[in-house]
Amino acid sequence: MVEGFLAVGVTTSIFVVLSAVLLVAEKYLADYGDCVITINDGSSVLEQKGGSSLLSALIENKVFIPSACGGKGSCGFCKVEVRTGGGSILPTETPFMTRKEIKSGIRLACQVKVKQNLEIAIPENLLSVKEYNATVGSELYLTYDIKEVTFDLIEPTEIEQQPGQYIQIRAPGPDGPIFRAYSISSPAYEKNKVQLMVRLIPGGIASTYIHGLKVGDKVMFTGPYGEFELSEDEATDIVCVGGGAGMAPISSIIHYVYSKWANRRVYLFFGCRTTKDVFYLDEFKKLREKYPNFKIIYALSDPIEEGEEWDGDTGFIHLSVDKHLESGKKSQAFLCGPPPMIEAVTDVLGEKGLKPEDIFYDKF
Ligand SMILES: Cc1cc2nc3c(=O)[nH]c(=O)nc-3n(C[C@H](O)[C@H](O)[C@H](O)COP(=O)(O)OP(=O)(O)OC[C@H]3O[C@@H](n4cnc5c(N)ncnc54)[C@H](O)[C@@H]3O)c2cc1C
Numbered sequence: 001m002v003e004g005f006l007a008v009g010v011t012t013s014i015f016v017v018l019s020a021v022l023l024v025a026e027k028y029l030a031d032y033g034d035c036v037i038t039i040n041d042g043s044s045v046l047e048q049k050g051g052s053s054l055l056s057a058l059i060e061n062k063v064f065i066p067s068a069c070g071g072k073g074s075c076g077f078c079k080v081e082v083r084t085g086g087g088s089i090l091p092t093e094t095p096f097m098t099r100k101e102i103k104s105g106i107r108l109a110c111q112v113k114v115k116q117n118l119e120i121a122i123p124e125n126l127l128s129v130k131e132y133n134a135t136v137g138s139e140l141y142l143t144y145d146i147k148e149v150t151f152d153l154i155e156p157t158e159i160e161q162q163p164g165q166y167i168q169i170r171a172p173g174p175d176g177p178i179f180r181a182y183s184i185s186s187p188a189y190e191k192n193k194v195q196l197m198v199r200l201i202p203g204g205i206a207s208t209y210i211h212g213l214k215v216g217d218k219v220m221f222t223g224p225y226g227e228f229e230l231s232e233d234e235a236t237d238i239v240c241v242g243g244g245a246g247m248a249p250i251s252s253i254i255h256y257v258y259s260k261w262a263n264r265r266v267y268l269f270f271g272c273r274t275t276k277d278v279f280y281l282d283e284f285k286k287l288r289e290k291y292p293n294f295k296i297i298y299a300l301s302d303p304i305e306e307g308e309e310w311d312g313d314t315g316f317i318h319l320s321v322d323k324h325l326e327s328g329k330k331s332q333a334f335l336c337g338p339p340p341m342i343e344a345v346t347d348v349l350g351e352k353g354l355k356p357e358d359i360f361y362d363k364f
């Protein structure tokens with residue numbers, strides 16, 4: 001019996017050691033030579049030394065695709081169609097794919113290794129994503145853990161963006177630069193600057209870096225990314241629901257809407273834990289004086305402490321959506337915040353008659 005366990009243990013150890021040796025050998029000894037990456041039937045052709053991930057190869061050649069986790073294989077954002085040369089899909093990719101995507105050759109670019117010539121397809125709009133150099137123009141704490149930071153663009157000097165889009169900022173990581181996604185909070189008509197709202201995650205690489213930035217510091221980011229599609233139909237109500245730094249894209253959308261349609265109905269539902277997490281309420285109330293069809297509902301999820309003043313809603317924000325939003329109206333919804341909030345709000349919106357294609361969200 002003991003001998004049997006020993007044999008299994010020894011065999012397992014040999015496999016582990018062999019796998020490690022193979023991985024190291026592949027990393028340092030494998031030479032895949034020069035490879036050609038053909039994008040969108042030849043609209044772009046890149047020459048790249050083999051061995052890196054497809055994501056890194058694209059970034060090196062200044063082709064930027066969404067990659068919110070910076071290539072860790074945990075966000076599922078870096079999807080591209082690999083037509084030839086990508087090998088078989090890996091178990092690390094399948095959790096992010098629908099059956100249809102797997103059938104159509106969709107892969108996670110950070111998981112595909114460039115070992116031979118590749119033919120890939122990416123959406124045309126991503127080919128216009130650029131790299132921006134900027135300096136920090138201002139910084140302001142909105143709450144104890146959320147900082148608003150403005151980047152003044154240096155090169156290029158202007159950005160074309162749609163309301164609700166995001167950028168990916170480069171931050172120094174322990175093993176080299178990393179990229180993280182941050183929604184743009186400034187309205188899309190602002191061309192020369194980009195404003196973000198960043199919540200400090202204790203121990204978080206990029207959020208700590210951004211919180212440490214000072215006016216005048218240089219930064220680099222790529223963008224814009226994101227698929228929020230704001231309807232141009234004034235009769236379509238806009239429902240914005242957020243929590244924490246999820247205010248960023250929502251604020252951008254609200255200011256953009258009222259720069260174009262003074263009478264459009266916009267609902268803002270914003271969930272906070274306590275009064276310490278409340279921000280922008282006074283600014284939005286001022287905006288409502290000008291645009292009476294702007295409905296503002298803030299809700300606190302933690303019990304109100306003794307002596308605290310609060311005349312807004314209480315409870316989770318999906319309950320406020322359920323309470324205040326009329327059913328059956330033509331609406332579009334934009335949700336930004338933690339996954340449980342997005343899921344609960346999506347259910348309520350479905351009950352109110354919104355179709356899945358009218359609900360856009362960023363989970364973070
Ligand atoms: C499309 C999109 C838009 C985004 N927009 C914004 C934005 O406007 N403002 C903003 O502040 N963030 C935003 N994020 C989140 C942001 O990209 C980073 O994930 C976040 O700032 C953490 O990065 P980090 O490098 O500081 O932490 P990391 O170094 O990546 O993580 C450190 C640790 O914190 C954990 N962690 C990571 N994120 C969170 C979290 N949100 N809450 C709790 N623990 C976490 C990790 O699991 C890890 O253990 C957005 C994300 C996406 C996908």
Ligand code: FES
Pocket residue numbers: 055066067068069070071072073074075076077078108109110111
């Ligand atoms: S970059 Fe996040 S999964 Fe590929």
